[in-house]
Every structure is written in structure tokens, then in C-alpha cells.
Amino acid sequence: MPNPNYNNDLQKSPMPAQAPEIRNKNFEEVALGYDAETAVKEANRCLNCKNAPCVSGCPVNVKIPQFIDALANGEFLRSYEIIKSTNALPAVCGRVCPQENQCEGLCVRGKKGESVAIGRLERFAADYANEQDASPVTNDIEQKDIKVAVIGSGPSGLTCAGDLAKLGYKVTVFEAFHTAGGVLQYGIPQFRLPKEIVSKEIESLRALGVTIQLNMVIGKVFTVDELFEDGYKAVFIGTGAGLPAFMNIEGESLRGVYSANEFLTRVNLMKAYDDKFDTPVKKSQRVAVVGGGNVAMDSARCAKRLGAEVYIIYRRGEAEMPARAEEVHHAKEEGIIFRNLTNPTKILGTDEVTGIECVEMTLGDPDASGRRRPVEKEGSNFVIDVDCVIMAIGTTPNPLIKSTATGVTFNKRGCIIADENAKTTADGIYAGGDAVSGAATVINAMGAGKIAANSIHEYLQNM
Amino acid sequence: MYKILKRRALNDAVILIEVDAPHIAKKARAGQFIIFRVDAFGERVPLTIADSDISRGSITLIFQIVGNSTRLLSQIPEGGFIQDVVGPLGVPTETEGAARVCIVGGGVGCAIAYPQAKSLHNAGIPADVIAGFRSKDIVILEEEMSKISRNLYITTDDGSYGEKGFVTNKLKSLLDGGAGYDLVIAIGPVIMMKMISELTREYNVKTVVSLNPIMIDGTGMCGCCRVSVGGVTKFACVDGPDFDAHQVDFDELNKRNQTYRSLEPHICRITGEVRNA
Numbered sequence: 001m002p003n004p005n006y007n008n009d010l011q012k013s014p015m016p017a018q019a020p021e022i023r024n025k026n027f028e029e030v031a032l033g034y035d036a037e038t039a040v041k042e043a044n045r046c047l048n049c050k051n052a053p054c055v056s057g058c059p060v061n062v063k064i065p066q067f068i069d070a071l072a073n074g075e076f077l078r079s080y081e082i083i084k085s086t087n088a089l090p091a092v093c094g095r096v097c098p099q100e101n102q103c104e105g106l107c108v109r110g111k112k113g114e115s116v117a118i119g120r121l122e123r124f125a126a127d128y129a130n131e132q133d134a135s136p137v138t139n140d141i142e143q144k145d146i147k148v149a150v151i152g153s154g155p156s157g158l159t160c161a162g163d164l165a166k167l168g169y170k171v172t173v174f175e176a177f178h179t180a181g182g183v184l185q186y187g188i189p190q191f192r193l194p195k196e197i198v199s200k201e202i203e204s205l206r207a208l209g210v211t212i213q214l215n216m217v218i219g220k221v222f223t224v225d226e227l228f229e230d231g232y233k234a235v236f237i238g239t240g241a242g243l244p245a246f247m248n249i250e251g252e253s254l255r256g257v258y259s260a261n262e263f264l265t266r267v268n269l270m271k272a273y274d275d276k277f278d279t280p281v282k283k284s285q286r287v288a289v290v291g292g293g294n295v296a297m298d299s300a301r302c303a304k305r306l307g308a309e310v311y312i313i314y315r316r317g318e319a320e321m322p323a324r325a326e327e328v329h330h331a332k333e334e335g336i337i338f339r340n341l342t343n344p345t346k347i348l349g350t351d352e353v354t355g356i357e358c359v360e361m362t363l364g365d366p367d368a369s370g371r372r373r374p375v376e377k378e379g380s381n382f383v384i385d386v387d388c389v390i391m392a393i394g395t396t397p398n399p400l401i402k403s404t405a406t407g408v409t410f411n412k413r414g415c416i417i418a419d420e421n422a423k424t425t426a427d428g429i430y431a432g433g434d435a436v437s438g439a440a441t442v443i444n445a446m447g448a449g450k451i452a453a454n455s456i457h458e459y460l461q462n463m
Numbered sequence: 464m465y466k467i468l469k470r471r472a473l474n475d476a477v478i479l480i481e482v483d484a485p486h487i488a489k490k491a492r493a494g495q496f497i498i499f500r501v502d503a504f505g506e507r508v509p510l511t512i513a514d515s516d517i518s519r520g521s522i523t524l525i526f527q528i529v530g531n532s533t534r535l536l537s538q539i540p541e542g543g544f545i546q547d548v549v550g551p552l553g554v555p556t557e558t559e560g561a562a563r564v565c566i567v568g569g570g571v572g573c574a575i576a577y578p579q580a581k582s583l584h585n586a587g588i589p590a591d592v593i594a595g596f597r598s599k600d601i602v603i604l605e606e607e608m609s610k611i612s613r614n615l616y617i618t619t620d621d622g623s624y625g626e627k628g629f630v631t632n633k634l635k636s637l638l639d640g641g642a643g644y645d646l647v648i649a650i651g652p653v654i655m656m657k658m659i660s661e662l663t664r665e666y667n668v669k670t671v672v673s674l675n676p677i678m679i680d681g682t683g684m685c686g687c688c689r690v691s692v693g694g695v696t697k698f699a700c701v702d703g704p705d706f707d708a709h710q711v712d713f714d715e716l717n718k719r720n721q722t723y724r725s726l727e728p729h730i731c732r733i734t735g736e737v738r739n740a
Contacts (some may be wrong), residue, residue: 178507220550278506
């Protein structure tokens with residue numbers, strides 16, 4: 001029967017947001033979320049396609065037409081339960097997934113007009129449930145007396161832990177930092193992903209029976225081999241790609257040069273923007289952020305909120321930027337100045353940074369990544385006066401785990417070698433997320449965590 | 464939360480605490496460090512592990528009150544708790560193959576020199592220790608170090624105790640006297656480590672320094688603790704904190720360590736408080 005409330009608007013229902021000139025001075029969330037009425041209206045744009053192409057674009061296979069149908073019927077909590085059945089972190093995914101390349105990219109409505117706002121709807125359902133304090137159903141899980149260790153509490157680890165806990169395993173997550181969440185805590189800023197939401201998602205994992213041990217650097221306090229000796233039957237490694245890259249140009253050791261990791265950790269995890277916290281961060285007037293990814297956008301937007309004039313320096317053009325279009329758009333709205341086709345050659349200063357020398361670039365033939373290779377325009381060097389430089393040019397997997405897991409092998413880039421089932425070359429050890437793929441997205445890491453949980457379940461059943 | 468089992472002031476500005484941390488105690492080796500966060504609003508600050516006791520499940524930390532976080536840490540009473548302690552971090556000191564070792568500690572650096580000397584003592588190759596202080600009233604760990612060193616030489620800048628002069632003077636006279644060291648380990652202020660390094664370079668004696676840059680995570684994630692060693696960028700938290708002294712760019716380290724000096728919060732001179740709890 002055709003949906004009598006079908007909404008044939010070609011555009012998504014707009015997302016209410018803080019005005020750019022207001023939000024670029026605070027750390028409150030930028031996007032404010034749909035209200036119930038808008039959510040129902042937007043849900044009614046869904047065609048409820050039988051073959052659901054959207055689902056095939058989701059790394060954790062959220063039952064998208066079903067949860068949207070529940071929303072359209074006003075059954076908000078049921079909608080949340082449907083999402084939660086395959087996705088451990090709905091409120092996070094609704095905010096930070098690049099839906100345009102995934103579910104929404106495959107939405108039939110997107111063929112003519114805009115796709116259904118799947119991400120916004122997911123966020124609405126999750127936020128609604130969180131406001132109702134709806135704790136997930138946990139009492140029907142049959143507990144198994146089998147211990148599994150998860151190393152790292154980022155998106156892949158939390159997903160893997162959640163799925164294993166739902167299967168009844170005794171899961172312990174080991175986190176090196178003093179707060180669980182990995183990149184969701186230290187990397188993604190408060191204004192894009194409020195930490196209260198991350199904490200809530202983690203609380204719901206604890207409610208499922210997951211134990212989280214903070215301040216535990218596996219590889220130092222225990223080796224992976226010792227975890228097995230301690231009775232863990234399988235181990236998942238989700239230690240991410242945390243090692244920051246520098247350009248190896250002159251001046252990178254000057255005061256005022258940060259890796260994006262350091263800058264974002266100070267601001268997000270250690271809350272340097274809040275006077276209550278002791279964390280220092282340089283009070284800069286003019287900041288150059290080097291890079292064109294989401295991390296660069298996050299760094300730039302944080303620096304802006306701390307009161308600086310901010311430049312993005314990126315060696316290719318905007319079309320080649322790896323950042324989500326939405327993030328670039330938000331950054332521009334907030335007054336970030338983009339210097340594309342520009343590459344730093346050295347950082348100037350004696351003790352403190354006083355400027356960054358750059359060279360203009362043009363685009364040549366496509367390189368291995370398929371993007372056009374940036375080529376220096378000789379003699380086009382110029383200086384931008386800045387007192388702070390943030391390097392956001394990528395990260396590689398954390399090397400700490402390397403020395404500790406016997407039998408696990410690594411590729412040339414330092415990534416753990418794991419097959420499509422997340423199995424490493426060592427028996428009982430699984431891995432996923434950025435530690436395997438190199439720096440990627442939250443949702444891909446979650447997808448890998450999910451696959452690993454299934455593989456671990458299979459492995460333990462056959463033991 | 465990590466309980467402070469014991470607290471003792473070694474001098475006006477240097478405090479010893481024994482902290483309940485059985486996992487860390489089990490693994491800690493000389494040269495390694497922990498990172499503490501004093502409370503939910505605190506910074507993450509590295510401190511070298513001065514001692515560990517597996518049977519008591521504890522580690523000992525000796526620190527000088529130099530800024531906000533160490534002041535707050537010094538104000539926690541015996542029986543009180545530190546919010547977070549993570550470790551052991553860093554690579555343990557490598558002394559294998561060394562037969563004649565001299566350990567040089569400057570001021571509170573002796574808190575790090577001590578476990579090094581103890582570990583060599585336990586390995587059956589007791590080291591000479593040169594411990595330098597500004598004056599007699601701030602001498603620490605004399606008894607502990609004398610027990611486990613082959614010879615303990617104390618120097619003071621003003622001559623109020625031990626020999627008058629700097630640790631470099633003493634080390635030079637020992638080297639000139641034919642001490643025949645094959646390894647010098649130096650721990651103390653950056654300028655002291657630099658001077659020792661310049662001295663031992665002349666004598667061609669392998670020298671290791673334990674560096675103390677600013678850190679956040681201590682696992683190689685932030686890059687804040689980067690130091691230039693032989694022209695290559697190293698992360699002190701995972702590649703160190705020990706490095707070949709003759710390769711370290713001490714001037715750069717010294718500059719980077721000043722990064723947040725001007726942002727230190729005001730410490731009330733009447734109450735000694737740094738912030739309202």
C-alpha cells in the first residue's frame with residue numbers, strides 16, 4: 001500500500017544549526033538535530049525500497065528502511081532498537097559517518113534530488129532514546145564463561161566489544177588513555193561530536209557487561225602473550241593509527257608547531273578550551289593548518305574557536321580534498337581561509353614560529369591515489385605570517401603493539417596484516433580499524449570491529 | 464584512582480611518594496616512566512619511576528615541585544589518591560656490555576640516577592655515582608645511593624657539602640685519573656646533560672642521557688615529546704627516554720621545554736593553592 005504521508009520533497013529537510021558567526025566562538029555542537037516533527041516528515045521521504053541499496057553501503061549493515069519506517073510511524077524507541085541491533089554507536093554514526101559516500105550515496109531518492117537524510121534520522125533516533133534514558137535490553141543474553149580482550153577503545157574496539165558482549169562473552173577493553181573512546185574522545189571535536197554522547201554510548205556498553213580498564217598500555221603493562229596466559233581466549237587489536245607524520249621540513253621543532261594529534265588531544269580530550277582544566281595550549285593569533293582531510297578541518301575549526309585567524313594550507317585543489325564536503329563547507333562558513341594548491345617549504349622563526357614559507361602548486365597527471373599529482377611552481381615562494389602551525393598530514397599505526405604480539409605480522413606501512421575476516425597471522429589474534437587499514441573513517445573501523453567479533457565468535461565455538 | 468601509600472619530603476621542594484600500582488610495579492625497569500594526572504582537571508605529566516616493589520605492589524616516584532601539576536601532586540596527603548597513573552612507559556635503560564659505569568645525577572635527577580645505579584648493583588656491576596646539588600640543604604638519597612654504588616661522590620655548587628664544584632668537574636677528574644669508564648649515564652637539567660655530553664665526547668666515552676620533554680599520551684601519539692637525535696626526529700616516549708647523548712640536540716630540547724612556561728597558572732603565595740578545588 002502506498003504511504004499516504006509520502007513526502008516527495010526533492011530536498012532533505014534542512015538541519016538546524018548554530019549560525020556560523022556564533023558557533024565559531026564556542027565549542028557547542030554545530031548541528032542541532034531534527035525535532036520529532038521534522039524527523040517524521042523526513043522519514044516519510046523514504047521509498048522503503050525492497051532491495052534496500054542503502055544497507056549495502058553501510059559497513060555495519062544498519063537495517064535502514066526498517067528503522068526509518070519505525071520513525072515514520074512515530075515509534076522512535078523501536079527505531080533506535082532496530083539501529084542498535086547492528087550498530088553499537090548510533091549517536092556517533094549519525095553525526096560523523098560520511099553518509100554521502102555510503103548509505104545515502106546509494107539512496108534511490110538521490111537519483112533525482114537529494115537522498116533521504118539517513119544520518120540525520122539515525123542521530124534523531126539515538127538522541128531521542130538517550131534523552132529517554134532508554135537502556136538497551138540486556139537480560140536475555142546467555143552468559144558464556146569465556147574471556148576476550150579488546151585492545152583500544154576506539155570505534156573498532158567498542159564495536160567488537162559490544163558485539164561480543166551481546167553474544168555472551170566476558171569482554172575486557174584495555175585503553176591507554178584515562179578516558180575511553182579513542183579518536184572519538186581525543187580527535188573529533190566537541191562541536192561535532194559532544195563527549196557526553198560518547199560517554200553515553202560507552203555507558204551502554206558497560207551495561208551490556210563490557211569491562212573497560214583505563215590507563216593500560218598493552219605492550220608495556222602486559223604483552224598480548226600475557227593476556228592469553230591470563231586466560232583470555234582471543235584478542236582483538238584495535239589500536240588505531242595514532243603516530244603523527246611530520247613533513248620533515250626546517251622549523252618543525254619550533255615552539256608553536258603541533259601535530260594535529262597533539263593539538264586536538266589538548267583541546268578535545270584535555271579540554272584546553274575550558275578554563276577549569278589545567279591543559280595549556282598556545283594562545284595563537286594566526287594559525288596555519290597543513291592538510292586537507294577531516295583532521296585538518298577539525299584542527300582549523302578548533303583553532304578558530306580559540307580565537308585565531310586560521311589558514312588551511314593544502315597542496316592540491318578543493319576537488320581533491322579528502323575531507324567531507326560538509327566539513328569543508330562548515331569550515332568556510334566559519335571563516336577559515338583556504339590556501340589550496342599551496343605547500344609549505346619551511347617554518348620560520350628562532351624560538352617561536354613567526355611564519356610559514358610556502359610555494360604555489362599546480363596539478364599534473366594522476367598519481368597512484370588517482371588524484372592529480374601536485375607539482376611545485378618554481379620561484380613562487382611566499383610567506384604567510386603565523387604564530388602557530390598544525391601538521392594534519394596523516395598518521396600511521398601506533399608501533400607500540402608491534403613488539404608485543406608474537407606471530408602478528410605487519411606490512412611496510414606498519415599496518416597489521418589481517419585477512420577479510422579480521423584474522424591476523426597469529427592464532428586467536430584479530431585486528432581491525434586504522435591499525436589494519438591505515439587512517440580511515442570511524443564507520444569503517446566499526447565495520448571491521450563487527451567482522452572481527454563474528455570471526456572471534458566462530459573461532460571460539462570451534463575451539 | 465591510585466593510592467599514595469607513603470609520602471615523605473626529601474627537601475623543601477622534592478617529594479617522595481610510594482603509589483599503589485601493582486601492575487606497573489611488576490613490569491617497571493630502570494629508566495622507565497609513568498604519566499600521572501593529578502585529578503579530573505589535571506594535565507598529563509611524566510615522571511620517571513624511582514623504585515618499584517613487587518611484593519608491596521607499589522612504585523616510588525620522586526619529584527620536584529616545579530609547576531602547577533607537581534604542586535598539586537605534592538599536596539595529596541598519605542592515604543590520598545591520584546586520579547590516573549599509567550605505565551611503565553618508555554624503553555628501559557640499556558647497560559648490557561658495560562663493565563665500568565659512571566652515573567651522573569643532577570639535583571632531582573638523582574631520583575632517576577638512583578634506580579639506574581640500583582639496577583647495575585643488582586646485576587653485579589656496581590657503578591660510580593656522581594650526585595650534584597646546588598647546596599647541602601637539598602641533598603637527597605645520599606644513604607640510598609651510597610648503599611648501592613661502588614663510589615658515591617657528592618658535589619655542591621657552593622661547597623657546603625661534599626666536593627665544591629659541578630658534576631662535570633668531578634667526572635673530568637675521574638676520567639683524567641684513569642677511571643676507565645666505558646659508559647656514562649647522565650640525568651639532570653638539560654644544561655647539565657649537555658655539559659656532560661660535551662665532556663665525554665672529548666674522552667670518547669659512550670654516554671646515555673634520559674630526556675624529559677613535555678608529553679601527553681606517552682605512547683607515540685601526540686609527537687609533543689619529539690627530539691632531534693642525530694638529525695632525526697625521535698619521540699622520547701616510545702623511542703626513549705634514553706638516547707645517545709652525543710647525538711641529542713640539547714638546545715632544541717631546552718627551547719621546546721619552555722613552550723608553556725608563560726602559561727603556568729598563578730600560585731597563591733599565601734595559601735600555596737593553584738586553583739580552587
